[in-house]
Amino acid sequence: MGIAFYIISALTVCGGLAAVLLKNTVHCALALTVAFAGLALLFLRLDAQFAGFAQILVYIGAVAILVVFAILLTRGSDTPKDGVFSKTWLAGLAIAAAVFSVLGWAVLQAAPWLPHETVAPNVTVNQIGEALMGRYVLPLEIVAVLLTAALVGAVIVAMHEKEGAK
Amino acid sequence: MIATPLAGYLLVAALVFAIGLAGALTRRNAILVLIGIELMLNAANLNLIAFWRYGPHPEAMTGMMFAIFSIAVAAAEAAVGLGLVISIYRHAKTTDLDQINRMKG
Numbered sequence: 001m002g003i004a005f006y007i008i009s010a011l012t013v014c015g016g017l018a019a020v021l022l023k024n025t026v027h028c029a030l031a032l033t034v035a036f037a038g039l040a041l042l043f044l045r046l047d048a049q050f051a052g053f054a055q056i057l058v059y060i061g062a063v064a065i066l067v068v069f070a071i072l073l074t075r076g077s078d079t080p081k082d083g084v085f086s087k088t089w090l091a092g093l094a095i096a097a098a099v100f101s102v103l104g105w106a107v108l109q110a111a112p113w114l115p116h117e118t119v120a121p122n123v124t125v126n127q128i129g130e131a132l133m134g135r136y137v138l139p140l141e142i143v144a145v146l147l148t149a150a151l152v153g154a155v156i157v158a159m160h161e162k163e164g165a166k
Numbered sequence: 167m168i169a170t171p172l173a174g175y176l177l178v179a180a181l182v183f184a185i186g187l188a189g190a191l192t193r194r195n196a197i198l199v200l201i202g203i204e205l206m207l208n209a210a211n212l213n214l215i216a217f218w219r220y221g222p223h224p225e226a227m228t229g230m231m232f233a234i235f236s237i238a239v240a241a242a243e244a245a246v247g248l249g250l251v252i253s254i255y256r257h258a259k260t261t262d263l264d265q266i267n268r269m270k271g
Contacts, residue, residue, distance in 0.1 A: 009174070012178065017185055019189065032201050042175065042178070043212070046175070050234065051215055054237050055237060066248055067248065074255040085194065086191075086193065087264060089191075092190075099187055100180055104180055107177055114176075115172060115220045117171060121225055128230075128231075143238045154249035
């Protein structure tokens, strides 16, 4: 396992906790960036270099910036008077705790049968590119269409409503 | 303590998933709910990559490809979700989910 795994895991979990617990929304977005960076480091430790760098580019580079923009455009950084948590926070917390206990129980029960350390797979970007153009070409095209449609849709949804066009 | 490295990664993923779920269920601000959903998606990606790394056939690259496609779909989801939040804010002048209780403006 190594000490690095524990350090990166602690960083990720603390970043995630801060992202959902902090009062100021901008601080939440910054803590979210820390959690994304920790997850990218975990991907790199799992020998998935391409996925790790894609995580850094897409999440830290794009999604986190998008979240900050959305917070600033909606003045979400103002802390509301009646607290940041919903009225039903206790039920939400109970559901999350139940989900975690079930998942943790399942992992710990299955732990003795999980596969042990194996030889690190040597996957190059060349192989990934060939797989994307060969076996995965149809999903790639569908993702391309999905991204185009989603971005056009996002622009149309967020576009200013015309006066009197209701 | 933890028998295999895979179990460690799975536990971290379960913890991040639970944190994201708690955030999505308890926060009032719509953007914070989206942040919770992003954390849950990331935890699922970590599971996919951990199983790919310690699975029987890592050279087939299936788990990693799934995670890469999942990252692309999550980017589209984030863009649409934040666009919707901005649109709702412009209409209702708030992103507080306890106050937004009508589909019709």
